[in-house]
Amino acid sequence: MRYLSTRGEAAQLAFEDVLLAGLATDGGLYAPLAYPHVAPGEIAALAGVPYAEAAARLIAPFVSEAASEAGLPGQAEAAYASFRHRAIAPLTQIADNLFVLELFHGPTLAFKDLAMQLLGRMMNDLLEKRNLRATIVGATSGDTGAAAIEAFRGLPRVDVFILYPHGRVSEVQRRQMTTVADDNVHTIALQGTFDDAQNILKRLFRNKPFRERVALAGVNSINWARVVAQMVYYFTSGVALGAPHRRISYAVPTGNFGDVLAGYIAKRMGLPVDRLIVATNANDILARALATGRYEPRGVTPTQSPSMDIQVSSNFERLLFDATGRDHAAVRAAFASLEQSGAFEIPPAPLEAIRAEFEALSVGEAQTTAEIARTWREAGYVLDPHTATGVRAARTRLEKDPATPVVALSTAHPAKFPEAIERAIGHRPRLPEPLAARLEAPERFTVLENDEARVAAFIAERARAAQI
Numbered sequence: 001m002r003y004l005s006t007r008g009e010a011a012q013l014a015f016e017d018v019l020l021a022g023l024a025t026d027g028g029l030y031a032p033l034a035y036p037h038v039a040p041g042e043i044a045a046l047a048g049v050p051y052a053e054a055a056a057r058l059i060a061p062f063v064s065e066a067a068s069e070a071g072l073p074g075q076a077e078a079a080y081a082s083f084r085h086r087a088i089a090p091l092t093q094i095a096d097n098l099f100v101l102e103l104f105h106g107p108t109l110a111f112k113d114l115a116m117q118l119l120g121r122m123m124n125d126l127l128e129k130r131n132l133r134a135t136i137v138g139a140t141s142g143d144t145g146a147a148a149i150e151a152f153r154g155l156p157r158v159d160v161f162i163l164y165p166h167g168r169v170s171e172v173q174r175r176q177m178t179t180v181a182d183d184n185v186h187t188i189a190l191q192g193t194f195d196d197a198q199n200i201l202k203r204l205f206r207n208k209p210f211r212e213r214v215a216l217a218g219v220n221s222i223n224w225a226r227v228v229a230q231m232v233y234y235f236t237s238g239v240a241l242g243a244p245h246r247r248i249s250y251a252v253p254t255g256n257f258g259d260v261l262a263g264y265i266a267k268r269m270g271l272p273v274d275r276l277i278v279a280t281n282a283n284d285i286l287a288r289a290l291a292t293g294r295y296e297p298r299g300v301t302p303t304q305s306p307s308m309d310i311q312v313s314s315n316f317e318r319l320l321f322d323a324t325g326r327d328h329a330a331v332r333a334a335f336a337s338l339e340q341s342g343a344f345e346i347p348p349a350p351l352e353a354i355r356a357e358f359e360a361l362s363v364g365e366a367q368t369t370a371e372i373a374r375t376w377r378e379a380g381y382v383l384d385p386h387t388a389t390g391v392r393a394a395r396t397r398l399e400k401d402p403a404t405p406v407v408a409l410s411t412a413h414p415a416k417f418p419e420a421i422e423r424a425i426g427h428r429p430r431l432p433e434p435l436a437a438r439l440e441a442p443e444r445f446t447v448l449e450n451d452e453a454r455v456a457a458f459i460a461e462r463a464r465a466a467q468i
């Protein structure tokens, strides 16, 4: 499989190079030349197959170069071996036709582990093969950073630098990042928002001398390998609920649009997905874009679901690319307009195409708290605040169409957000051991101003790839 940039001005690459590149050199995102098709018989045959094996089967056509494809089953096996639940991504029913897909059984208790653990193995094996070092720089609203650190800590060929917005991640999220002792892990508390951190990251990638000097590799949700790894649990949960013979809708707590884009890709591959329901918190750019056709970031409002406190949903570019019939010029024009005037209009035809598959709901703070309380009262089940937005959106869908099952993706373990849970149900959920003990370790982080040059210098001084 080969990949092209959404903006059409970067070289086409093979999977392995996309894996290391992250963002394309023209500022675009990589997309596969075509989506592989999974026939109904192949979908049915996934029933009862262990998660790691299902992942290897579904991801193989995206990888397709002989070497990567051969390594995939072992990488998937290793990636999911550390999960605390044998099913890796189990389903729990909480109401009629309403299911929660638990994606929080990995080492950092959030869904990002499902992709990051696999990405870490893929990258490490590739760097070994090419005898190279790389520098991972990530921007995080909380969970990506911890997941990246857990996936790359201690790897001899990789240094990890994680930028997070100072004071805007939960204490558990911060401690998960700052209590890791490995020398190759560096946490930077940026004096700004998540969007500032992501902006600096984008600039670093466009800074060619810097990129080459430190052998920059990206692991943010724009990394194609992550999106593809997330496609797997749409299939496994779909099959558990009767796919390919039954249509299923998915409600997805959304920030950067990576997770829900993976659901769209699963659909393009042949999974019978009915609706893709984008759940946002007060940071509702996607809900507004779908309602009005205007994609316009506003200031970020801090909420009790901080991993969704995002106003620039980067992966939306991949959807826009497909919805415009893969029109590079239209995508370039949209993002030029975004940069110059702070917004773009989605043209009528692509907007119709998007609305045919997606709907969106913005869920406010009080509704989120009420949903956590309701699900606890009615089902004895504790939702984390991110998941609660998805469950709220799923219930809204079920009111319109009670016959089609809805899977709400549970993106984090409730114990990561104890204050929000206590507010809703009066007690704090317990962190699973051994994480609880680990988080007591001393913290290590550096506060830096919101300034690209300062961040670049900090990284270049410490990255081993730059030291040769």
Ligand SMILES: *Cc1c(COP(=O)(O)O)cnc(C)c1O
Pocket: 110, 111, 112, 142, 143, 144, 221, 253, 254, 255, 256, 257, 258, 259, 260, 307, 308, 386, 411, 412
């Ligand atoms: C990252 C994250 C999200 C948002 O996922 P995107 O792929 O950025 O849309 C939602 N919930 C939690 C807990 C997260 O960590």
